[in-house]
Amino acid sequence: MNFTLAHFSDLHLGPLPRGAAFHAFRFKRVIGAASWAFNRRKKHLPGIAEALLRDIHAHRPQHVAFTGDATNIASPLEFPRLRAWLDRLGHPEWVSFTPGNHDAYVPVSPEKGLAYFAPFMAGDMKTEAPFPYVRLRRNVALIGLNSAEPRWLHSAEGRLGPTQRHHLRLLLAELRAKGFYRLVMIHHPPGPGMAARLRALTDAPELRNILCEEGVELVIHGHNHRREFHWLEHNNSRVPAIGVPSATMAADAHHPAEWNLYEISRHKGQWQTRVHIRKWQDAAAGFVPAHDFVVGG
Numbered sequence: 001m002n003f004t005l006a007h008f009s010d011l012h013l014g015p016l017p018r019g020a021a022f023h024a025f026r027f028k029r030v031i032g033a034a035s036w037a038f039n040r041r042k043k044h045l046p047g048i049a050e051a052l053l054r055d056i057h058a059h060r061p062q063h064v065a066f067t068g069d070a071t072n073i074a075s076p077l078e079f080p081r082l083r084a085w086l087d088r089l090g091h092p093e094w095v096s097f098t099p100g101n102h103d104a105y106v107p108v109s110p111e112k113g114l115a116y117f118a119p120f121m122a123g124d125m126k127t128e129a130p131f132p133y134v135r136l137r138r139n140v141a142l143i144g145l146n147s148a149e150p151r152w153l154h155s156a157e158g159r160l161g162p163t164q165r166h167h168l169r170l171l172l173a174e175l176r177a178k179g180f181y182r183l184v185m186i187h188h189p190p191g192p193g194m195a196a197r198l199r200a201l202t203d204a205p206e207l208r209n210i211l212c213e214e215g216v217e218l219v220i221h222g223h224n225h226r227r228e229f230h231w232l233e234h235n236n237s238r239v240p241a242i243g244v245p246s247a248t249m250a251a252d253a254h255h256p257a258e259w260n261l262y263e264i265s266r267h268k269g270q271w272q273t274r275v276h277i278r279k280w281q282d283a284a285a286g287f288v289p290a291h292d293f294v295v296g297g
């Protein structure tokens with residue numbers, strides 16, 4: 001029996017609420033709001049976010065993964081609006097979220113920020129820290145990491161830190177022993193060299209080593225706003241990583257909006273992941289099939 005998972009990322013839901021830049025003033029937010037007004041506003045279209053809701057609902061996946069950058073400048077005015085959008089997407093039990101750097105663009109107190117997404121990041125396995133969280137759905141273990149932390153003005157870097165990495169290693173071993181398909185969700189690309197300087201995960205080499213040493217069936221991420229597939233390699237083992245473009249990117253951009261549908265199954269004792277890429281098309285006023293491929297099996 002297959003397990004189906006929808007994956008999208010980098011919603012960057014617009015438009016920016018009025019006064020978002022100056023509410024709880026931070027210089028970085030004002031710069032971010034100017035960037036939105038002059039540039040990003042024309043690229044991230046709210047109409048595509050609406051079409052995304054419809055298309056995911058039409059496919060009735062068994063679970064949905066959203067790998068971060070819900071907001072644009074982490075304004076306290078953005079979080080309630082994003083929560084309302086997530087509630088329209090589906091129940092928190094059905095949708096898993098991992099924060100992106102834009103969701104921690106500047107320091108925001110949890111109750112005015114990420115707490116709005118807390119039900120979508122609540123694990124159902126007892127863990128010692130909020131991240132990684134684990135959600136068990138049939139024979140699939142969804143493991144959510146938090147790579148988002150406030151950085152200086154020109155940095156879009158991310159970091160997991162030693163505590164999160166330590167817990168991840170223990171969890172991966174435990175879930176392997178229990179026979180789960182292990183799917184890791186993270187906003188930043190998980191391997192070294194996968195993102196430009198000042199946009200990368202600073203502890204990507206350490207994460208890559210853990211993923212390869214303990215084994216993972218699939219890593220999914222966002223952040224680069226482009227379609228990508230990588231093998232993370234270390235010590236003669238390798239792990240597949242799939243990145244998606246922004247889910248609201250206009251059709252005339254280099255990398256128009258896409259979302260992926262993963263069909264996970266087991267054949268002769270081997271896990272197999274069939275990937276269906278759906279791409280935004282203006283002429284169809286919706287998402288259409290773009291490419292299919294299979295990982296493993």
Ligand SMILES: [Fe+2]
Pocket residue numbers: 010012069100102223225246
């Ligand atoms: Fe993004």
Ligand SMILES: [Fe+2]
Pocket residue numbers: 069100101102156187222223224
């Ligand atoms: Fe990002």
